[in-house]
Amino acid sequence: MHPYTTDMYEGMIAETFMLQGYNGDMINAYYARPLGPGTFPGVVLIHHMPGWDELYREFTRKFAHHGYLAISPNIYYRFGHGSPDDMSAKVRGSGGVADDSVVGDVEGSVRFLKSLPLCNGKVGVFGTCSGGRQAFLAACKLDTLDAAVDCWGGNVVQPKEKLTSKQPVAPIDYTKDLSCPLLGLFGEEDQNPTPQQVDTLEEELKRYRKNYEFHMFPKAAHGFFYYDRPAYRQEQAVDGWKKLFSFFEKHLGTKS
Amino acid sequence: MCTGIVETATVSGSGKGPQGWFKLERVNVSYDHPTDALLEHALNIDFVSQKEGPGARVAVELSSESARKLVEAILTTLSRGEAERLG
Numbered sequence A: 001m002h003p004y005t006t007d008m009y010e011g012m013i014a015e016t017f018m019l020q021g022y023n024g025d026m027i028n029a030y031y032a033r034p035l036g037p038g039t040f041p042g043v044v045l046i047h048h049m050p051g052w053d054e055l056y057r058e059f060t061r062k063f064a065h066h067g068y069l070a071i072s073p074n075i076y077y078r079f080g081h082g083s084p085d086d087m088s089a090k091v092r093g094s095g096g097v098a099d100d101s102v103v104g105d106v107e108g109s110v111r112f113l114k115s116l117p118l119c120n121g122k123v124g125v126f127g128t129c130s131g132g133r134q135a136f137l138a139a140c141k142l143d144t145l146d147a148a149v150d151c152w153g154g155n156v157v158q159p160k161e162k163l164t165s166k167q168p169v170a171p172i173d174y175t176k177d178l179s180c181p182l183l184g185l186f187g188e189e190d191q192n193p194t195p196q197q198v199d200t201l202e203e204e205l206k207r208y209r210k211n212y213e214f215h216m217f218p219k220a221a222h223g224f225f226y227y228d229r230p231a232y233r234q235e236q237a238v239d240g241w242k243k244l245f246s247f248f249e250k251h252l253g254t255k256s
Numbered sequence B: 001m002c003t004g005i006v007e008t009a010t011v012s013g014s015g016k017g018p019q020g021w022f023k024l025e026r027v028n029v030s031y032d033h034p035t036d037a038l039l040e041h042a043l044n045i046d047f048v049s050q051k052e053g054p055g056a057r058v059a060v061e062l063s064s065e066s067a068r069k070l071v072e073a074i075l076t077t078l079s080r081g082e083a084e085r086l087g
Helices: A054-065 A084-093 A099-115 A130-141 A171-177 A195-207 A234-252 B064-086
Strands: A012-020 A026-034 A040-046 A069-073 A119-128 A147-151 A182-187 A212-217 B005-017 B020-032 B042-048 B057-062
Touching (some): A040 A099, A084 B005, A084 B020, A119 A234, A130 A147, A147 A234, A212 A234, B005 B057, B057 B064
Parallel strands (some): A182 A212
Antiparallel strands (some): A026 A069, B005 B020, B020 B042
């Protein structure tokens, strides 16, 4: 875990800026980093279906507090601007965001982080909910990531009838291309992904001899990190964050 | 859960959003995460106008039971109103 004592200097900068994402488009992103020369590992956060919201800004700053260069791209940028919940409703009503677009935005974010002299050259991806699915997808489609965390990503095991022009391939079908270690955090009471779907994904990971670590949390459903929602589970959330930071530290290193 | 289940329909009428009344074009009905209702998933209804932008939205997030009551209430009211008008 990140060493944290009361006598240490601590500083952080957090702001929005423009970033080159999918198809060369400029999109906005929220970027938080510790002050100091580094070097630091990097993390790309893919926001959840409820939008590019306050919670994801908090998560981004949490990673910076733990010594990461953290960037959360606005994967809904191309749909326009408004309050996060209005934008989420617009994207939902439009059938969601295209997988290629999200992967391209993650690719641009990784490129940005790795270009920084502050970065130790290692970058992971993290996502919850739809962002968990997209984190897995990005880890399969890109070869520039060093670790991936999928928190309760639904529709990784995606039935054919749920495939669309924007989501044309079930992420599980890309498992053989997974290019980095994967951490999965799931709740046993979740209905998407169900524990059975998590088992199906795990079988596929075993089949291709992938480096993965899955944790199924008891008495937890979808979104158990979200302290502002009824799904929040304090004990499981604290344990989940601990496992997550330990995983990233192992594969991305720490501030040097 | 994170379902992505959504149905849409073209509608005509008016809705009152944060900026006042606007002409409705479309309704999106989804069964997924609510933003505000203290439910893990909800029946979400968004009356929107693309012309007016994302902020032109009349939104409700209902429990399944409430959504069924709403459907019944709408159908009952409609049939009574139409019967009276035609009769």
